[in-house]
Amino acid sequence: MNKHISRDALEDASGAPEACQVTPAHVERPHPSAEMARVVGTTPLHMALDSCGAGIAHWKHDPLHDVVAPMSHHVIMAYNGTVQRIVRRTGSAVAIGTLRPGAVIIIPEGSSSRWDIPKPVDVVQLYLPHTTLERVAGELDSTTSTDLLERTAQPDSITSRLLLTAAGAMDGNGLDTLFRHQLMDLVTTRLLAAHVGVPTTFQPTLGGLSPIVLRRAIERLRADNDADVSLAALASDAGLSRFHFCRAFKESTGLSPHAWRRQKRLEEAKNMLRDTDASVLSIAVALGYSSQTAFAAAFRKLTGDTPSNWRRRAR
Template sequence: MSLQTRAQVMSKPILHDPLRDSSAASDPRQAEAPAGPRCPAGQEMARVLKTQPLRLAADPSSGAIAYWKHDALHDVVRPMVDHVVMSYPAGSQRLERRTGKVASIGTARSGVVTIIPAGSTSRWDIHQSLHVVQLYLPHATLARVAGEADTAAPGDLLERTGHPDPITSRLLLSAADALEGSAALDALFRQQLTDLLATRLLSAHAGVPATVQATVGGLAPTALRRVIERLRSDSDADVSLGALAAEAGLSRFHFCRAFKESTGLSPHAWLRQHRLEQAMNMLRDTDASVVSIAAALGYSSQTAFAAAFRKLTGETPSDWRRRLR
């Protein structure tokens, strides 16, 4: 996806905005003030970057993912309550970071990550505008994933400045890009990706790298049936990762692996495939309009539904219906 296209995709209205009180903190003179209590990462980023994100999606059970385009930056990032992990969609830009007496220089480019551990503070100098995707990961989420994966309790993440890690970079950019216009699908995908990112951070960017034990075996037949019934429900049933895992009596970490072992698909991929099958049945067997089908399947608009349908089939819903009839 081109940088221009990526920016257009991410320029939809913000889903959740914890940054509305940040404008009062934009005075550059305040940036050099002694660090106070830790603040939410989104709020601190808005103060430092002096803008609002093009896109922000937050989940209370996982964290938040934000896409920014900001101008040159010369400021101190104060201590935050969240770990901040960054990846860069395109381009190449020099990063200069000073933490205490330690100076780090890196390059923001595809395939690298930058990490600001929760509670740390550093001076940043970025001399030109930059596109960046940021994950705001609560330490509680990192600790939960560590516990569910049977690894040692995590300490703080390591500071990284333009550190090569194509796996983490690709995962983070995927989490920012996969927005289909369906609240249930989008939320479930972000929850899965955030847990996967946390697992990756534990293994590659913790002070003591964690070894995650592979899960062997799928879901018990009764548990799988209950989960599938919830995913198939046409009601307002909760299909969040936490609710599905609770239905199976497992942690989120073990549930995702057991579900894929049983079905060959992640929970998000299974639900997306189920929604596609529902759409095809309605398009083929009824005269319902594309708008009403989109609404019935939980898409925010006909445009969002058509884009998701075309991504999976190569055709628009209207073209697919005409071809079948």
């Protein structure tokens, strides 16, 4: 299969993947990536999954006229293709929608529908375990339902932008564990706010981290490589839920944990390029990138230039 599996597993503070809490009812259902591959007759351009299936994939496929069987995870899709009308049949219910950039599709776990999509499709899919919905709802101190609504070409620019941005990072081999942790929680928070029967009402942020807790979190972000950084571990060290840790960290620093770490890595890269004769490859390895290509793509995205060109100008 043509897919990019991130080298860093999505793990919680104990080392066990949080998303692996699969209930017996899910055992017989196929993973969404397998069911999508069967239905559309191709494989994703890129895919980053944890060890038990939570993750994200970027697909491009031909028109679709088939039934999608019940799947083991919720599937949230952001569309990025040409405008087209689609039909979704679930039992006796028929939903007609217009796919366009900014529209999302939601297939709750266990749901089965026939889809008629007349034109080629460019779509990013998030595979979300129901246990993640329940966890985030609990972290929000929410008593709202966690039953996702079916959505057919529903306008939602926020969810769409989150998923399409992640696909862009994945295309550059930049979808590391910390990024996926934050993405999953951000999208889940948005789903609870806009795509359940009784939307969640969020409480305002209540201050940042204490200086001691912030220093400990920063030390860990500086020290760990991609394979070791876990949002759940950072939150556990702070005595907070993942959701509240991210909000408090951003309140303290102005950046999310992933954005803060990305910025610090960029600063380190600039220092090494300017002040040493180390090769670009050795700098990429030292900073924990999976390859020189991944490092160059991340550097160019943040600076607008390649590492080699930046080094020549800096000197």
